[in-house]
Amino acid sequence: MKLEPKSRRKHKRLIPYIRVPSPPHRNHGVEEMEAEDTPSMSPPPSMKLEPKSPHRHKRLIPYVSVPCRSSVRPANKRPANGDLAERSPKLSTKRRKFGSGQLVKDEVPRVESSTPRPRRTAIISAKRPPPQLPTPTTTSKRPKKEENKVFSLPRSITDTYLKSYEPLTITPPPTSLAVPRKLLRLAYGGSDQQFLQYIQPSTNPSNPGTVRRMVWPQIEMNPLMPSVAGHPGIVFASRHEILENPPWTAWCRCLESPKAMWCYLGEYESELCGQMSAEQFKDQPQKAKEAWAELLIKGKAFDVYVAMRARIALRKHNVFPLEPQALEDGKPETDEQVAERAKSLEDEEIKAIKRNKGRKVDSGDVIRAFSRGDEAIDIIRMRCVSYDHVFAQDLQRQFDNYDQLLEREKEKKAAEGKQGSSSKRKMQGVMRRGGKVKGKGKARDATRSDEESEDEEGEFEDDLQYESRASSSSSRPKRKSTKWDANTGGRVVVGRGDVEENDGNVEVLDLESDDDELPELTDSDSGADSD
Incomplete structure (x- = not known):
């Protein structure tokens, strides 16, 4: 007799549940599915049974363990700390928190490795080559100054200005000594921060009866200046002091030295040979243009540059050029009268600039004025006429005693500081007592x-x-x-x-009493005669 399980509902056919064994490494299985109202009986061994789903469109498959993502690693990548496949996974007992605040156990436990997962940055850094250590060939020194922050002229212009000037033959050969400007101030006096420096006759070593005048051009702004003793050169400057009272002792900064050191070039005479045209200014690098614009905007010590800025400001604000006005007799102004009126306006603007109340001007206005030719920079040619060997020898002697000069200056400043502080304390005491x-x-x-x-x-x-x-x-x-x-x-x-x-x-x-009020001296007390 064959027994077949029957269902209460004829349209549904129940089949016995076949248990699928779970993988050996899992310590828990999926909950068993029990058929509703199924009698607990075992089928005969001759009967072939196959697992079927209650729903024909769905098919049950046995559970397959999928390894954790952390344990999967590409074959071409080396694990950071040993083989992850050999590690025994641990089950996570963490709880996840929902928005309502309830803590619910994870339905599927997550597998975590015993060691932390390698960071991604370590994998990326493994791809990059290690940083290259600096070598003598790759190590660079301090970058040089920008070479485009200087003026330059075409070769034809320099040949025209310097063609007739030959270098002076100096016998015996000039010295190659380079000294700091501070040495000149300590040994001979004068300022060491100005374009021009003067040595008084009492400290002039070669000619005690005359004043020695020295000029210190900046080679960054004057690349064609004399750089070798006895050689001629060109200086860009609108100041004309060096055109008068020749000769002038010329100096050039030594570019090979990391410190600011200067070389004596000789005694020079200068003459004005032209002006830089608008086309020549346009050909200059932008850095050089900005350098001259900054000089005109910030410089207030020399009227020649302040006057340039004043004229540029008056043109920008439509004050210049002036138109001839009608005089009282109905006749228009002459050119001399217009120029005189323009000069008066220029002088007023110069005074306003020195009081920081001038019209607004920026670097672009200055550059455009030079590019149009409204203003121009003078070109001065310098020629060596002699070389003072006595001054060069004394300069060498002073340089040998440079340490003593520095020590003497230090002691002098210390003495002046003590004297100044003592005088200050005395004055403060007097003012405090009111005596x-x-x-x-x-x-x-x-x-x-x-x-x-x-x-x-x-x-x-x-x-x-x-x-x-x-x-x-x-x-x-x-x-x-x-x-x-x-x-x-x-x-x-x-x-x-x-x-x-x-x-x-x-x-x-006797006025040494302790009276608070002192008597006032009258005319009778002072011995004046009274009628």
């Missing part, structure tokens, strides 16, 4: 010694007055004493010794 004595229209410190007062009796003999101040006896300085002098017919300031030696024939006014 001032006025006489003959001049203020006198009351802290001076009695000997100084006796030496200056004649100066303070007439109209002697005292300031009345209310102060305590402890803080008030000691006051001077006066006595009646019958010979002069007035009161004079005397020391304490004179008061003590009084024989009683003269009247003494």
